[in-house]
Amino acid sequence: MNTADVANPSTSTTQNSVLDEAHAFLRLLHHETGQAGFTRRWRDVRAEITTTGTWRHTTRELTYGARVAWRNSARCIGRLRWQSLQVHDHRHTTDVTAVQRALVSHLHHATNAGRIRSTITIFPPVPAGGSAPIRIINPQLVRYAAWTDRGPILGDPANLTLTRLATTLGWPGPPDRGPFDILPWIVATDDGHLHALPADQTDILEVPIQHPEHRWIADLGLRWPAVPVISNMLLSIGGVQYPAPFNGFFMGSEVAARNLADADRYHQIPAVIDGLKLDENDRLRHDKALLALQEAVLHSYDRAGVTITDHHRESEHFARFVRREEAAGRTVVGDWTWLNSYPMTPQDPSWKRYYSPAALRPALCPDPAAAIPAAGTGLKVPHVGSTATVAEPNHERAAPSTAAAVCPART
Numbered sequence: 312m313n314t315a316d317v318a319n320p321s322t323s324t325t326q327n328s329v330l331d332e333a334h335a336f337l338r339l340l341h342h343e344t345g346q347a348g349f350t351r352r353w354r355d356v357r358a359e360i361t362t363t364g365t366w367r368h369t370t371r372e373l374t375y376g377a378r379v380a381w382r383n384s385a386r387c388i389g390r391l392r393w394q395s396l397q398v399h400d401h402r403h404t405t406d407v408t409a410v411q412r413a414l415v416s417h418l419h420h421a422t423n424a425g426r427i428r429s430t431i432t433i434f435p436p437v438p439a440g441g442s443a444p445i446r447i448i449n450p451q452l453v454r455y456a457a458w459t460d461r462g463p464i465l466g467d468p469a470n471l472t473l474t475r476l477a478t479t480l481g482w483p484g485p486p487d488r489g490p491f492d493i494l495p496w497i498v499a500t501d502d503g504h505l506h507a508l509p510a511d512q513t514d515i516l517e518v519p520i521q522h523p524e525h526r527w528i529a530d531l532g533l534r535w536p537a538v539p540v541i542s543n544m545l546l547s548i549g550g551v552q553y554p555a556p557f558n559g560f561f562m563g564s565e566v567a568a569r570n571l572a573d574a575d576r577y578h579q580i581p582a583v584i585d586g587l588k589l590d591e592n593d594r595l596r597h598d599k600a601l602l603a604l605q606e607a608v609l610h611s612y613d614r615a616g617v618t619i620t621d622h623h624r625e626s627e628h629f630a631r632f633v634r635r636e637e638a639a640g641r642t643v644v645g646d647w648t649w650l651n652s653y654p655m656t657p658q659d660p661s662w663k664r665y666y667s668p669a670a671l672r673p674a675l676c677p678d679p680a681a682a683i684p685a686a687g688t689g690l691k692v693p694h695v696g697s698t699a700t701v702a703e704p705n706h707e708r709a710a711p712s713t714a715a716a717v718c719p720a721r722t
Contacts, residue, residue, distance in 0.1 A: 376548030
C-alpha cells in the first residue's frame with residue numbers, strides 16, 4: 312500500500328473524519344507490518360470511536376505511527392533513519408512535575424553521552440473539542456534568552472517574546488546575564504495556566520565552538536546545544552493528536568549558517584570576517600566567513616564526541632531514503648526549499664529533483680495552540696515561579712532543526 316493513499320485527509324474534527332483516518336492508518340499498519348487481525352481491530356476501534364469520539368492506540372500502533380510520521384515529514388532531510396526513532400509513551404502524564412521529569416528523561420536518553428538518539432516523547436492526546444492536558448510552549452527545549460535591558464539585544468533575538476513571557480512568569484534569569492542563558496520550559500495546562508519550569512544546566516549538554524586553525528574563534532565565546540528537541544509539535548495518528556517533543560540531530564550548516572550567522576540571530580559573520588582579516592572589497596568574504604564558521608561547528612561537535620552531520624552527507628542519505636521508499640512503492644513527499652537550504656549545491660543529489668507536495672498522515676505538525684503568548688495583557692503576575700493565564704498568541708518565527716520535521720498543520 313502506498314502512503315499516498317492516506318494523503319490529504321479530511322480537516323474536519325467530526326467523528327466521520329476520525330473514523331476515516333483511523334481506518335486508513337490501521338490499513339497502512341497491517342499492510343506494511345504484515346500484522347494479522349485487521350478486521351477484528353478495526354471493528355473494536357470503530358466501536359470505540361462511535362461511542363467516545365476518539366480511540367486509544369496500542370503501544371505498537373503508537374510506535375509505528377510516530378515513526379511513519381517522521382517518514383512523512385516533507386521538510387526533513389534526515390528521514391533515512393525513520394525506523395530507528397525511540398518512542399517514549401507518556402500518555403498518562405498530566406502532572407506538571409511529572410512532565411518536567413519526562414522532558415529531563417527525553418534529554419538524557421536523546422543525548423546519550425553525545426551519541427544522539429532520535430527520540431519522541433508523547434503526551435496525552437488533545438480531546439475532541441477541548442484543550443490538551445499538557446502543551447509545551449517553547450519551540451525547542453533548549454533555547455537561549457534575549458535580554459534588552461542594556462541596549463542592543465544580548466542573546467538570541469528569536470526568543471525575545473519567550474524571554475519576556477518567562478520573566479513575567481517569575482523567572483529571574485541568572486544574576487550575570489549573558490548571550491547563552493537557557494530559558495525555562497513553559498508548560499500550558501488545560502486549566503488555562505502557564506507553568507515556568509527552570510531547566511537544570513546539568514541536564515543539558517552544550518558544545519563550545521572553536522576552530523582547529525583559527526584559535527581566536529574560541530574567544531568569541533560561542534556555544535550551542537548538543538540536541539535539537541522541537542517541543543511545540545503535534546503528532547497526528549489516525550485522527551488522534553498528541554503534543555510530542557521530537558529530536559533528530561544537528562546538521563552543521565544549521566548551527567553555523569542560520570543560528571550563529573543570521574543577522575536576526577547571533578550575527579557572527581562580521582566578527583568572523585574581522586578575525587579572518589578579509590578585505591572589504593572581497594566579494595566572497597561572507598562566504599569565506601560562513602565556511603570558517605561551519606568548519607568550527609563540525610570540528611567542535613566532533614571534538615566533543617557529539618553526533619552531527621553535514622549537508623553533503625545528508626543529501627546522499629536522503630537520496631538513499633528516496634530509493635528505498637520508491638522501491639517499496641511509496642510516494643516520497645518533500646519541500647524542496649527545506650531539503651536544499653544553504654549551502655546545498657547542484658552537485659548534491661537532493662538538488663536534482665522535486666517531490667510530491669502531498670500532506671501525508673501520520674504526521675508531525677506545528678501546534679497552533681502552542682504559539683508563544685505575549686507577556687503583558689491577559690497575564691496574571693504569578694507567585695514565585697508559578698502560573699499565568701494564556702494571552703493572545705504572538706506568532707514569532709522560530710527556526711526548527713533541519714534534523715527534525717514539520718509539516719502543514721490541519722486547519
